[in-house]
Amino acid sequence: MAEIRIKNLHKEFGVGADKVVALEDVNLEITGHSFVSIVGPSGCGKSTLLNILTGIETPTNGTVEITSDGHVAAPGYVFQAARLLPWRTVTDNLMFVQDDRSDDTKERCQRYLEMVQLGDKGDKFPGELSGGMQQRVGIARAFSIEPDVLFMDEPFSHLDAITARALRRELHHMWDETKKMVVFVTHDVGEAVELSNRILVFAKGGRLEDDIQIDLPFPRDPADDEVAVAKAHVLRKFEELDLLAS
């Protein structure tokens, strides 16, 4: 079971007068099969937090531990853009991030392609696929290494509303089936409410302002009363914090 433990996390950029605090004294624990969304306005430190979690940046102070059953957890990533190698086929793009080329691995890649409805597109090049299909390949790639934790950085923000909705459903289904932990960064409160069982609200200046549990059953329909109420609740939090700047 995966665990993320963040203690007294502090991150600053620059020195002297140019000093900017990106994250201020963040304490946090995430365990098990959870879907955690990190929401907040631009500049609230959510990307910085993700970069620290994924090891791209190091904290100024504090500790971050990501473990799974006592050992270091294996992470998977889905980016804002699909980031596929245009000169490799869909299957080879999945194989690119694998440690070996055994038949088992190939079979596993095919299984995840089928999970994102692209089982018959393995021989296509990314350029032959639509944006939504490319992002699906990106999701299949992240799942195909069977990571303990999945980090996703606004993976649906570039897609049209209908495609994004279809992909959210698939993602939820995969999360449910694989029992992975997902840490999902988004600026879309509706998306966060639809997918997560926990929402972390960050405020400008990098403070963790609120930690909201959402215990509604899945799948969640945005038109559903309870889901709409939950969304309104989170948005009200935003307003209270005067975060709805735009």
Next chain:
Amino acid sequence: MTTTDTDTTAETPLAPRVTEEELARQARRKELTSRWFWRILSYVAVLAVWEFALLDIFGFLRGTPLDPKLLPGPSEVVATFFEIWGEGTMPAAFQATLTRIAIGFGLSFLIGAMIGILMQSKWFEGFFKDAVLISLSAPGLIWVLITAIIFGNRPLGPTIAIILTTFALVTVNVSEGIRALPKDLIDMAKSFQVSVFKRNRQIVIPHLAPYLFTGLRFGFSIAWKVTVLTEVFSSSEGIGFEMRISAVLFDMSEFLTWILAFFFFALFLEKVVLEAIERRYFRWRQAVTAT
């Protein structure tokens, strides 16, 4: 047989439906045919004028009739082509020229690529920038003459002339390719803990390949011309040398034959060899443009 025939007509009383795809294919075929028709027509027109009228036209322009020996028609040139081919001098001449190109351009490619890599540093960029610019803009003839004067008919002359005229094309392309390295893909590979070796083999090299190929293609076409030119001035074998000999002997039929052979070989390299390489290695790009 007849029964099955009537059966099918009974099932489809209307004329067989033509699918949209079929229509598109027909239109494409028609377009291709007409394009080829005009292309071939241009060859036929040029050859006909050359064979039947060019001598008179030039004679008229000169004011005095032109000696037919100075301008043999295409039929005579083709006859001479087979004559020379039969003698076996042609493969030998091509071999000599191509060996020179292979050595000269091979070295040039390595040097050009190396400079392109070095030029990623500010200091080396400053150091090489003007040299690259000069190599790109100076006419190849300059280097051909200089190397001919210095090296005479030693094989080093053409090699150096080829390097000086072509390395910059490779440098510019390599340098541009490195500058455009896909950072997002490399970061992706790093976060998935893909090894450096695999990153280079599957991201850096495929990314640079089209740039290298462009350098190769343009560089080769210039190397080809420069080599023949060096042979005209200072060599005792190769296509350029054969051209010089026939020109000196006023054997225009032979001279034009060598030009014809040169032309066909260049066309073969461009249309068959290079395009085959392109089709083989850049299939993903065609797949992209096809959609």
